[in-house]
Amino acid sequence: MKEIKFIGRGGQGGKSAAAILADAALEKGDFIQSFPEYGAERQGAPVYAYTRIDQKEIRIHSGITNPQIVAVLDSTLLTALPVTEGMPDDGILIVNTVEDPKQVRSRINFHSGRVFTVDATGISIDAFGKNIPNTPMLGAVEKATGLVTLDVLKKKISDKFIRKIGQEGVDKNLNAIQRAYDEVKEG
Amino acid sequence: MKKTAMTGTEAVANAMRQIDPDVVPAYPITPQTEIMHGYAKFLSDGKVTGELIRVESEHSAMSASVGASCAGARVMTATAANGLALMWEIVYIAASMRLPIVMSVVNRALSGPINIHCDHSDSMGCRDSGWIQMYAENNQEAYENAILGMRLAEKARLPVMSCLDGFITSHAVEPVTLFEDQSVKDFIGEHIPDHPLLDTDNPTTHGPLDLFDYYFEHKRKQSQGMFDAKSLFKEVAAEYNQRFGRDIKELEEYSMDDAETVIVALSSTCGTAKVVVDSLREQGKKVGLLKLRLFRPFPMNEIKEALKSRKVIAVLDRVESFGAFGGPLFSEIRSALYESGSPKIVNYIYGLGGREIDTKMIERVYEEIESYKNKEIEEYIKYLGVRE
Incomplete structure (x- = not known):
């Protein structure tokens, strides 16, 4: 079973990202579960959201304490929270930042596993004119993990957003995902 | 579908x-x-x-x-x-x-x-x-x-x-x-x-x-x-x-055929308990889970039948009944089994206010009730996952 943790701030779309990833994995034929961790919800407060993906039915209903994959949607949380807590040695960390992976590694003193960085905020501002980094982050997560496929991810995003934001809005999201997928760096 | x-x-x-x-x-x-x-x-x-x-x-x-x-x-x-x-x-x-x-x-x-x-x-x-x-x-x-x-x-x-x-x-x-x-x-x-x-x-x-x-x-x-x-x-x-095309009953008996130690619970905790049962079964432990899908009317006869020949039963209540002898599930199950005499029954109050219940905690319950096969239960009402 794969367990993924999204760390962001309220309003950045971490909860939606976790749900979209689960939805895409279900579309692919896997079993899934996704849930946010609710505390005091308010814009800007740290928020966790989780996804489980497995080949067999997922029955467990407890929280995730050892995520193999962690996606950080806001780089200011890197030092504010223990983002790599509970990660295994071969864990994958994906961070929304303009820094390169080596800088992130030294800043949080994380020298195992794999680290990826992408400027999802920059991509988001280019695409939407504001910082909603969740969809580009999904592109980066997919490139780093291969959990679903880019096509399935794009299809799910289209399905989810078409009624709300129309084709133009969907296209902006799809371009943002593609850009993040292409631009994410490992190191 | x-x-x-x-x-x-x-x-x-x-x-x-x-x-x-x-x-x-x-x-x-x-x-x-x-x-x-x-x-x-x-x-x-x-x-x-x-x-x-x-x-x-x-x-x-x-x-x-x-x-x-x-x-x-x-x-x-x-x-x-x-x-x-x-x-x-x-x-x-x-x-x-x-x-x-x-x-x-x-x-x-x-x-x-x-x-x-x-x-x-x-x-x-x-x-x-x-x-x-x-x-x-x-x-x-x-x-x-x-x-x-x-x-x-x-x-x-x-x-x-x-x-x-x-x-x-x-x-x-x-x-x-x-x-x-x-x-x-x-x-x-x-x-x-x-x-x-x-x-x-x-x-x-x-x-x-x-x-x-x-x-x-x-x-x-x-x-x-x-x-x-x-x-x-x-x-x-x-x-x-x-x-x-379902098989819904009042109770779901999970891995109960030859189970000697059994957890009884309601709702989402049963899913987590199933994961524990599977892993303990792989180690050869005779553990089972009884899930109540129907609580009212209380399926007393079905519960009695499912539990009467077990050795030790842990009833998990996600609620405190202040001043009572255990949570509601515990006291009713214990009462249902009164005449059958044999199983020892212990109560765990857990998960109040959303407190986490994970596989390790459920494993610990199975371990503890396993030990009651050969010794007296010193305390019938236990609290699981609370700082004391």
Whole structure:
């Protein structure tokens, strides 16, 4: 079973990202579960959201304490929270930042596993004119993990957003995902 | 059939869409509110035809449910925690008037202190109110219990609480298989109300004063209605299982064939316990899980049969019964097994206010009860996962 943790701030779309990833994995034929961790919800407060993906039915209903994959949607949380807590040695960390992976590694003193960085905020501002980094982050997560496929991810995003934001809005999201997928760096 | 990713609240809203009740009085409360968001969306999209009454409190939500149900409408509502507590007076009245209202209860801790997360103090507080109660392990069951519950309510002429765990399942996305709309409608059938107020050719009085002359007889009949609901559950489940290809019973016995140590629990914790049972079974341990899907009416004979020959039983209660000898599930199960004599039974109070219950904690319970095979239980009421 794969367990993924999204760390962001309220309003950045971490909860939606976790749900979209689960939805895409279900579309692919896997079993899934996704849930946010609710505390005091308010814009800007740290928020966790989780996804489980497995080949067999997922029955467990407890929280995730050892995520193999962690996606950080806001780089200011890197030092504010223990983002790599509970990660295994071969864990994958994906961070929304303009820094390169080596800088992130030294800043949080994380020298195992794999680290990826992408400027999802920059991509988001280019695409939407504001910082909603969740969809580009999904592109980066997919490139780093291969959990679903880019096509399935794009299809799910289209399905989810078409009624709300129309084709133009969907296209902006799809371009943002593609850009993040292409631009994410490992190191 | 196709699986769709949806939250527990969306799953329940979909059951409401397919049942399409005539009247839905509702008042928001976390974590229930999203059920009504979902239903209201179906309503404004023209997918359902019912009337959503936005009332000013839960007391009014249940009052409007009673009124609409007396009038002859098929009625559904939903609530949680303090909302259910505020309904209290009318919850009893709905049951005593034998009104087949189906209410989803998204289990949440009662205040105080104020807390929005899961435990069963809300619905367990209503366990003697005369409502049938079903508890869902996951989103699929939350969806299906609402459908089965609707049919059972109308057959037993009793209200049904269909409970799911706040946030743990209500706000978790899981794969859910929805039945065909028509198939659900066929199963539910047409609502034929008993002595509806709107049948003006045959006027009837509802809710009159009833003093020492007949009150007791009416309560006795209400009680009989609840006893009869035991066999009606079997009938409805049989129809349901045949139509939808399920095997729903009052209880789910998981890995119970030769189990010597058994955990008994409700709702989402059962899913986590199944993971533990599988892993302990791989190590050759004779462990099992008994899940109650139906809590009211209490399936005493079935429980007795399932548990009588076991060695040690741990009953997990996600609620505290202050001053009682253990939680409600514990005391009733212990009472059910009194004559069978053999199993030792111990109670664990856990998960209050959403406190985590994980596989390690459940493993520890199995380890502990294994040790009671050869020694006396020193303490019958234990607290799991609390700082002391």
